[in-house]
Amino acid sequence: MLQFHINTEKCTRCGLCIDDCPASIIEFNDDNLPTITVKKQDSCYKCQHCLAICPTAALSILGHDPLQSRSLIDALPDPDRLETLIRGRRSVRRYRDEDLDPALIRSLLDTAWQSPTGVNDRRVRFSLIDRREELDIFRKETYEALGRLATADKLPEERKFFAGIVNRWQEQGIDIIFRGAPHLLVASAPRDAATPLPDCLISLAYFELFAQSLGVGTVWNGLFKWTIDELVPQLRQRLNIPDQHLIGYAMAFGKPAIQYERTIDHGPAEIARFKG
Numbered sequence: 001m002l003q004f005h006i007n008t009e010k011c012t013r014c015g016l017c018i019d020d021c022p023a024s025i026i027e028f029n030d031d032n033l034p035t036i037t038v039k040k041q042d043s044c045y046k047c048q049h050c051l052a053i054c055p056t057a058a059l060s061i062l063g064h065d066p067l068q069s070r071s072l073i074d075a076l077p078d079p080d081r082l083e084t085l086i087r088g089r090r091s092v093r094r095y096r097d098e099d100l101d102p103a104l105i106r107s108l109l110d111t112a113w114q115s116p117t118g119v120n121d122r123r124v125r126f127s128l129i130d131r132r133e134e135l136d137i138f139r140k141e142t143y144e145a146l147g148r149l150a151t152a153d154k155l156p157e158e159r160k161f162f163a164g165i166v167n168r169w170q171e172q173g174i175d176i177i178f179r180g181a182p183h184l185l186v187a188s189a190p191r192d193a194a195t196p197l198p199d200c201l202i203s204l205a206y207f208e209l210f211a212q213s214l215g216v217g218t219v220w221n222g223l224f225k226w227t228i229d230e231l232v233p234q235l236r237q238r239l240n241i242p243d244q245h246l247i248g249y250a251m252a253f254g255k256p257a258i259q260y261e262r263t264i265d266h267g268p269a270e271i272a273r274f275k276g
């Protein structure tokens with residue numbers, strides 16, 4: 001059940017909820033109040049646009065009280081600062097040897113999880129290592145497994161370079177895969193979701209920007225993605241990633257040991273125009 005409720009004293013019958021519903025399932029009832037007939041409830045995307053658009057906070061759905069929502073009026077970030085965040089975001093490859101506050105990690109994840117998903121599927125799963133002692137164990141397991149593959153000459157041709165990465169770890173203790181970060185996040189989603197890969201990537205992109213706005217460093221973890229997808233798939237179980245999930249991507253994060261002082265410039269965007 002959608003728990004679609006209208007506060008009849010607050011509703012002005014403006015019809016904005018009806019006009020904005022992407023599934024077109026809200027209609028006026030005989031009392032001229034918005035309603036969703038039982039027959040149409042299954043078609044609801046659960047996007048909550050109806051709750052978001054109501055000018056008088058008269059509409060509640062899925063048990064959400066509109067008065068608990070944040071107001072969007074005059075509340076958005078300054079665009080100049082937002083642009084600085086986007087331009088100033090850097091891949092952080094040196095971290096302090098300390099855990100982030102669990103409440104901060106929770107807030108980063110809960111916020112990133114608000115990102116859009118195809119047909120509002122909302123089945124991205126965040127697999128998380130939130131304690132550096134645990135990532136130390138996982139790191140060791142990862143390098144040991146890669147080391148066994150390298151020693152047995154079982155690394156596929158295009159991943160032979162991992163032997164050098166393992167060497168750096170074994171001989172110098174330099175962690176090129178996780179960049180010495182205290183935390184690891186992997187976004188996965190069921191393969192049968194409409195758009196599992198974009199769903200995961202978008203959620204991680206949102207995570208990264210919100211994290212960096214709070215002084216948390218992040219780095220996209222391509223080396224680990226190859227490791228878990230192609231070389232050591234048994235690591236999936238260690239991260240509680242269901243078999244039927246596609247791994248979107250991985251991101252290491254934590255408190256940076258460095259600070260970037262300024263933005264850089266990659267030049268203007270490459271833009272192709274309509275050929276018509």
Ligand SMILES: Cc1cc2nc3c(=O)[nH]c(=O)nc-3n(C[C@H](O)[C@H](O)[C@H](O)COP(=O)(O)O)c2cc1C
Pocket residue numbers: 089090091092093179219220221222223224
């Ligand atoms: C999909 C993706 C995978 C990446 N994988 C790694 C990685 O495995 N290790 C790493 O140190 N950096 C990785 N990076 C970071 C890029 O090297 C980095 O974004 C690029 O050099 C530009 O630097 P910046 O992010 O500081 O602007 C990855 C970035 C992306 C987008």
